[in-house]
Amino acid sequence: MLLDTKVARERISFETAAQHATTRIPVFPPDRLVGDARATLMSHHYDCASHIMVCEDQRFLGLVRIEDLLGAPADAALDDLMDRDAPTVTPHEDQEIAAWRAVRHGESALTVVDANGRLVGVIPPHRLLAVLLWEHEEDLTRLGGFIKGTESARTSSEEAVERRFQHRIPWLLVGLIGALLAANFVERFQNQLESTLMLAFFLPGIVYLADAVGTQTETVVVRGLSVGASMGQMLRRELLVGLAIGLTLALVAGPLVWWIWGATDVALCVGLAVFAACGTATLAAMALPWLLSTLSLDPAFGSGPLATVIQDLLSILIYFAIASVLI
The missing domain is CATH 3.10.580.10 (CBS-domain)
Structure with missing residues (x-):
């Protein structure tokens, strides 16, 4: 029947x-x-x-x-x-x-x-x-930070130039502001760079590692929130994982910098900065989606360029703050 x-x-x-x-x-x-x-x-x-x-x-x-x-x-x-x-x-x-x-x-x-x-x-x-396919496409599009809905994602390849521009430029302007702030932060530590130019060699790598760790955490958190998992369930595990990853990368990066370049102070600075930046990126990657979810906004937007800008600025500040103390 x-x-x-x-x-x-x-x-x-x-x-x-x-x-x-x-x-x-x-x-x-x-x-x-x-x-x-x-x-x-x-x-x-x-x-x-x-x-x-x-x-x-x-x-x-x-x-x-x-x-x-x-x-x-x-x-x-x-x-x-x-x-x-x-x-x-x-x-x-x-x-x-x-x-x-x-x-x-x-x-x-x-x-x-x-x-x-x-x-x-x-x-x-x-x-x-x-x-599952619909939600996957929607999550990927939101991770890009420029389109909200899945239906828009499906038709974005057919959009006019003006619509493509309108979808992307707001988040890229946020990124531009972040880049200018990053340049300002670097300028404030000009004395450290003039005394030890080698510090500039490792800045892109530290920023990249923090971004990579943060992106992984954001993906896990956004997916967890979307399927009903509470932030309390993910907080402790993700934080421990982020710290463990940061410690592992620091233990690899520090000795390699010392072995290749022979600068003990720079090697110590890089190792500590990698560890601290990865831990901070994990916290930022969890905090922003949670904050958006608490405000009844789409948490997937926390995985876009805004989170990347915050992580980049924190990584630069951490790196040069450690350098100003050790070097």
């Missing part, structure tokens, strides 16, 4: 699990025999028949995968085959959280149930793939 669509008539918002669910699915009671269920499947057309829903009075009890149904004895009951712990989502669950829940549980389809446990529908495999 087909699911009664009156269960799913409540108005839903955009980009929710229920938006992608289909009601043309096989639904049987738990006492239905496997042979009868197979015969019914062969006589009906469904939008998704990879999972057979087991319900009683429209209350979801579990599901039977088509592979298990085809291989089971004809006189077995669905109650003996069904998975009672199958993952479910509510109709208003965000589509990305729903898709990742299916991935984590190794399911190719996902059941949608309401607050009373009644079956609303099933998100079929092709819709889950579409959601």
Whole structure:
């Protein structure tokens, strides 16, 4: 039989699990025999028949995968085959959280149930793939810092020159301001550079390493926030990872600088700066998406040029502050 669509008539918002669910699915009671269920499947057309829903009075009890149904004895009951712990989502669950829940549980389809446990529908495999692809493209575009929506990302290659310019120039102007501030910071440490020109050799590398560590952290944090993970769950682990990465890079960079250039003070300065810059970049990469999320803004924008500018300025300040003390 087909699911009664009156269960799913409540108005839903955009980009929710229920938006992608289909009601043309096989639904049987738990006492239905496997042979009868197979015969019914062969006589009906469904939008998704990879999972057979087991319900009683429209209350979801579990599901039977088509592979298990085809291989089971004809006189077995669905109650003996069904998975009672199958993952479910509510109709208003965000589509990305729903898709990742299916991935984590190794399911190719996902059941949608309401607050009373009644079956609303099933998100079929092709819709889950579409959601994951959609969200992936949206995240990549937002990481670029110049387009907000996925639909804009899909049409950006066809935009006129004026629209391309309008999308990109605001964030690049932010980057330009950051570059001018960075130049001002370097100018303030002109005496250190004049006394030890070698300090300038390692500035691009320190800035790059901090940016790389920050970008990795931003990606993890933005993805975590998008699938419902709390900041408290990620804070300690990401901070420890950032410090561990910074320490490892410092232990490699310091001895190499000393071995190649023979400058002990510069080597110590580079090592300490790498460690401190990577740790600070991790904090900045976590703080900005969290702040935007707290302000009900899209946290993915925290992974754009604004975060890069902040990390660059902090890295330069840290490097020359250490140099002014040690050299």
